[in-house]
Amino acid sequence: MPSKSAVCEVSVVLPAHNEARGIGRAVQVLSSILEGVAASHEIIVVDDGSRDQTFETAAALCAHNPQLRVLSLSRNFGKEAALLAGLTAASGRAVITMDADLQHPPALIPVFLTHWRNGAKVVHGVKEDRQTDSLPQRLRARVFNALLTRLGGFNCSNCSDYKLLDREVVDILTTRMPERNRLYRGLASWVGFRQEFVGFVVAERLDGASSFSLKALMALATTALVSFSTIPLRIVTFLGALTLLLGVGVAGEAFWSWSHDRAVSGFMTLIMTLLIIGSCIMISLGIIGEYVGRIYEELKARPVFLVERRAGFEE
Ligand code: UDP
Numbered sequence: 001m002p003s004k005s006a007v008c009e010v011s012v013v014l015p016a017h018n019e020a021r022g023i024g025r026a027v028q029v030l031s032s033i034l035e036g037v038a039a040s041h042e043i044i045v046v047d048d049g050s051r052d053q054t055f056e057t058a059a060a061l062c063a064h065n066p067q068l069r070v071l072s073l074s075r076n077f078g079k080e081a082a083l084l085a086g087l088t089a090a091s092g093r094a095v096i097t098m099d100a101d102l103q104h105p106p107a108l109i110p111v112f113l114t115h116w117r118n119g120a121k122v123v124h125g126v127k128e129d130r131q132t133d134s135l136p137q138r139l140r141a142r143v144f145n146a147l148l149t150r151l152g153g154f155n156c157s158n159c160s161d162y163k164l165l166d167r168e169v170v171d172i173l174t175t176r177m178p179e180r181n182r183l184y185r186g187l188a189s190w191v192g193f194r195q196e197f198v199g200f201v202v203a204e205r206l207d208g209a210s211s212f213s214l215k216a217l218m219a220l221a222t223t224a225l226v227s228f229s230t231i232p233l234r235i236v237t238f239l240g241a242l243t244l245l246l247g248v249g250v251a252g253e254a255f256w257s258w259s260h261d262r263a264v265s266g267f268m269t270l271i272m273t274l275l276i277i278g279s280c281i282m283i284s285l286g287i288i289g290e291y292v293g294r295i296y297e298e299l300k301a302r303p304v305f306l307v308e309r310r311a312g313f314e315e
């Protein structure tokens with residue numbers, strides 16, 4: 001990895017996927033804010049395998065901005081991997097992660113820094129208002145947050161990836177938590193220490209389009225559940241107990257009919273029972289399969305990201 005000799009006070013990590021149009025403005029806005037509030041700073045843009053000119057555009061800015069560093073991953077690894085790449089490359093005593101599309105208001109950075117200087121190790125940006133989201137998006141987020149809070153057991157509903165981490169937490173995340181299936185907002189909450197929450201209103205996206213499809217969000221939600229909780233496995237056991245109870249009930253009813261000389265009927269009941277139990281078994285296998293698949297991925301121990309190009313780093 002690049003030399004970390006130039007340790008600075010604050011690093012800002014920006015994961016960027018197809019953000020060529022907005023990245024220049026983001027860097028400019030951040031530079032002007034950071035100059036006023038940090039003794040020294042660096043901005044790290046992680047180009048997550050963009051198909052547009054994100055890397056070239058950002059790298060060109062390095063000539064005029066000595067605080068700018070740009071990494072380019074060898075393909076699109078996803079935002080979670082891009083965040084880890086940025087955290088790994090960052091040298092700051094505090095590291096702020098935020099979206100490159102400026103939907104996370106940079107004006108909050110001084111507030112984050114104040115909490116950090118007062119001793120907080122993690123400062124979470126919490127989405128207060130989702131007026132930029134459509135109704136289905138808001139509903140989705142609500143279900144996702146409720147599931148995470150209930151099953152995942154960490155207290156951060158409406159949390160975002162807009163966060164400040166102290167160096168101590170960054171080192172823990174990058175060296176001692178090498179898991180492949182990552183959920184940054186969950187991991188940052190899981191570490192503990194003193195954590196603060198700062199509310200913010202999600203800004204409108206100025207350029208480009210959201211990279212998150214429903215499929216990507218579903219994958220993230222599954223990771224969230226499977227990596228933070230084994231409750232789904234317990235639900236499988238519960239489902240088994242429930243069908244057993246049903247079976248005993250039906251058997252009792254059949255025995256009663258038989259002992260009263262009544263024909264044991266119910267062809268339809270038989271078919272329905274078979275179907276219900278069959279689908280319960282399939283769903284249970286699916287749930288177990290999610291865990292087995294993740295164990296397999298962890299076992300392979302492939303790197304979470306690969307860096308292809310760098311600009312602005314001291315070699
Ligand atoms: N992003 C990324 N890799 C991806 C998808 C997104 O690095 O595969 C970045 C993206 O460039 C942006 C941030 O993650 O800086 C949030 O993504 P986006 O704005 O698309 O998501 P939304 O705001 O809709 O949640």
Ligand code: MG
Nearest residue numbers: 099101103205
């Ligand atoms: Mg966005």
